[in-house]
Amino acid sequence: MIQEHDSVIVRTVVRALVPFIQLFALYVVFHGHYSPGGGFQGGVILAATYILIALALGRAELDRRVREGVVLLLSAVGVLIFTLAGVLGPLRGAALLDYAVLPVPGVAGPPVRGLGILVIEIGVAFGVAGALTVIFCRLAKAGEGEEEDSA
């Protein structure tokens, strides 16, 4: 189990920084469809904050903030968002992943594609952030497991 970091400076700085990093992550996600950034990058930054929490404030603190099962579920939901947005195309008579036909009221033309990409990016962000956090959690926990039965 990862313990709380000894240095009070580290703990305080992390506590203070995490919300800003998370805000930045959201910024990166929501700009992805027309500027550098996107779901993957934003998702990674988001995941980094949780890893930071675990490293600086201890695993217990991370578990207090988010449950691993919920994170896993969120990542699955992210992928589902992606898939559903993609399958909407065929359902509305266009190609797979064709966002031009997404039903967005009040917007028409190329901007619809942009919105479609945004939906996808949000899905990706959920998926990536969730998956990376879970990978970290599992790997961090794995080192402490009991010895495997050596056959």
Added chain:
Amino acid sequence: MAGDTVAAWSPALALVPAGVAAALIRLSSRAPALRETWSLLASGLQAAVVLSMIPGAAAGVVLETILVELAPGVPLVLRADALGCVFAALSSGLWVLTTVYSIGYVRGLHEHAQTRYFFCFALSLFAAVGVAFAGNLLTFFLFYEILTVSTYPLVIHKETPAAVQAGRMYLAYTLTAGVALLGAVAWTQALAGTVEFRPGGILGPLPSGTLWPLLGLLVLGVGVKAALMPLHSWLPVAMIAPTPVSALLHAVAVVKAGVFGVVRIVGYVVGPDLLASAGAWSAVAWLAAGTILAGSLLALAQDNLKRLLAFSTVSQLSYVVLGVALGTPSGAVGGIQHIVNHGVMKITLFFCAGAIYVATGKERVSQLAGIGRRMPVTMGAFAVAALGLAGVPPAAGFLSKWYLIRGALEGGQWPFVLVLLASALLNLAYFVPIIVSAFFRPPDEAGEGIAEAPATLVVPLALTAAASVLLGVAPDLPVAFFSLASRAAGEILGGVVR
């Protein structure tokens, strides 16, 4: 010459009984009687279908079935021409008798794994008829390989280490040969653009340097099953199989598939003209002549009766090869006739060997003293077949040898006449002592209480012995073997023989 080709289902129909029987036998593994019934029914049906085609084939009508395409441009075609009918009629006719004999044999010895035995037997006959009727090289190869694989379990039937060893040797020889044949088939396809059997051959003038390697591969491919020396070693070893297997497969179906293959390839793939132009005739003929003499000599040295018969088979098979390789009409007739005659006589001898084994447990020539008095029918049949094989008239062996000698003289190849005569003498040299000691030497004391084997064993061998005499006296009865042989010889060499 080659008669009309008519599309018909009969050639394929001839395959059905054995194939279906194999499946049924496998499924009725718990009912011995049912299993044997299927075998008998299938053999009878197969013989009937094949025999029904013979008058037509003898008159020059070729029935043909084209089944699925094996490969683009190469159909699975079954064609009942004269040559094919000879082999098919021989195999299926003798299968009927062998089935009866098998039933007696496996029951008499309480053999294990009888389901597998009858299953593989039916499959082998399926393949043998397929080989007979194959209309192109690929079809031929297909059935040839099925024949190899389906006889393997029969060779290793006893499952003793010696039998397994024999099975390995059998596979090593036959599958290597199969590989050589496959290579030759592909090469033929590339050279000729077709692999169809056509009277007179399909290979035109070949690029220089290809004929001999190709011929070598082809002869290696079929020569192993035909037990041409030095490819014969598997045959005596395979005698470890149960006697009916040795009788039908290693005296008739498998080895005859080999010599039949030689005839097919010489006559219908390579073609006599090509062979003559390259002087390959005499190479094959001398190979055969060497095998005839060496096989006979080796047979002299055997004490185990079945091994003796095996070496005799090695020797006799090459009569067929020699006959065709003489390149004269009479020789070809004699050779093709000898497929039948040797089959009938050799199966009689094997039946006798098996009957003796079932009745007395004896396998060695030296143990047979006086046995002729206890088992008169068996040893009588043995004597008829053995003398016939040596060429004593009126049995069938005389007739085929007569034609062979005539063929050799026609071609002015008198050395082969000497070979044939020498071989006849050698035949007598190894068969006569057996007969003499069986009938005229006093039995050893342990021989008390030995009687004739059960009827299921004796009746088939008596019938085949009778058939071998009948074939010598009236070669067109009951089956028009002689007409078929002369028509086939005519197809190959382009002339009609009377």
Added chain:
Amino acid sequence: MLSDHLPPFLAVVPLLGALLAPLLGAVRPRLVHPLAVAAGAATAGLSLLALREVLARGVIRYHLGGWAPPWGIELVLDPLSAFTAVAVSGVGALALLYAGPAAAGREGREAPFFGLALLLLAGLMGMIVAGDLFNLFVFLEVASIAGYALVATGGGRALVAAFRYLILGTVGASLYLLGVGHLYLMTGSLNMADLAQRVPELASPRVLAVAVGFVVIGLGIKMGLFPLHGWLPDAYTHAPPAVAALIAPITTKAAAYALARILFSVLGGAEGLGRAPLLTVLAWAGGVAIVAGGVMAIRQTDLRRLLAYSSVSQMGYIALGIGLANPAALAGAFLHILNHAMMKGCLFFAAGAAAARLGGPALTDLRGMHRRMPWTTACVVVAALSMIGVPPAGGFFSKWYLLVGAVQGGQPVLAGVILAGGLLAVVYMFRVLEHACLVPRDEDEHAGSDPALERREAPPGMLVPLLALGVGILAVGIWNAPIVSGVLGFTAR
């Protein structure tokens, strides 16, 4: 609607299954296996439908998101890819069915297992439909990563095997990517059809040779081409039976398909590669693989390891056919993709069933198998005969086309190698058959020929896929001509 979207759905259906598996696993673990089988069967059904559509309508090109190539991502189904899709998804679906009983007794592990298995299938199907080189890479890695993880589920030695597989597989994928990068630099395109137009105009054949060399080596590693096969024997041997049965038949085939696709559809085959001896080298590498794999297989005492080396040998046939690059040899190579998938699947299915019922994967454990598991043994016999090349089993016919191709291509030595490979297969497969059918078990020696000997046939869930493959091998053999001329477009002169 369905038939319009076949190319993406071939990959999306198993992918959806892979996503749903963990979700379902959290609620109803028992339903995960049926879900996986359904997804696999649906993929196979779609593949068949795709094959029919392609044969009826011609090549299907699909533009993801409506973006036209060369900018957009294109998925392509032509007869070759549809054929490979049928082979891979068909055997894959049967392997998923088989995996149910094989993975039994691992409660709680179903969801990750079947999720990964479907992910693997999705990756392979993606490789097959991908119309550009980069997506091919992505799907290749999706399949490979799922494969690493699946092999690792064996625990113990499988972990080390999986690690080695991962390292080598990643090197292979990276080299492939490097080659693709060079191609992209030269042409500015990644789309296969677009590249095929641009490659002939290239000025620098040397850079092209480097690029193609990287691609071939990379894919060679993935397809286990000797001498790049180092990962393969351990991975197949130590993976759990259900995994070996899934991975062994199909993963290397998809890589072989990708290699053929790039060499012929992108680089233009023999004419396009011109003087570069690449194809000849590939053909000879295949020949060496046939012999080396066969010789190593003979030395094995563990059935799965024997089968693994036999895979090395059989992949050599496919490489040889690709390298010979004439119509007959290519028909043989593609037919062998199907045949080898089926027979290797059949044998690995049987190996798993035998290990479960008879106590172990060593050849000696197979003793007495024909009595205890007659149907399984029958399937092994059929697959073994196919491996050896005895007609009418399918394996014979792929070898026949390869042989005709070798003879036509003027390569008598390679023709000899093809034939010799058959003989090597005789030796190693008959070792298996002798143990399975002839040598009795020690305990049977005492029991004699007791008919009451315990029958321990594989459970139906294992037996059905086994029998399906056994029958399939024979059916493909008998009806190979329509496949070869109708689907693979090979016609006799």
Added chain:
Amino acid sequence: MTEILAYAGARYNYWVYIALMLVGFYTMIAHRNLLKKVIGMNVFQTAIILFFLSTSAKLGGTLPIVPSQVTKDGVAAAGLMNPLPHALMLTAIVVMVATLGVALALLVRIFRRYRTFDEDVILDRL
């Protein structure tokens, strides 16, 4: 000679990636420690990613983001970097991360079982 040097020097990005690739490859081959093999593998992959990215770079080039207004007169493509390699490499990085994740997970399990990362020791225990 100078021409060759100039030729080679102008393509220094190739030298960088080749050097990195070889470092990675050497690490994978030469080190017995499985963890270091993974690190080598990562260096190897990163080298290829750098290679791709370097090909898209232009001196003085900028982000290839085109404001929606500038469509009439076209865009000065020479001033923009090629976005495609970046997009590709983003995907390649994802692949790399996934591979790394699996590799680390494997290593954790290997370590739990064998209590070492030393390949020789592990092979001995097999």
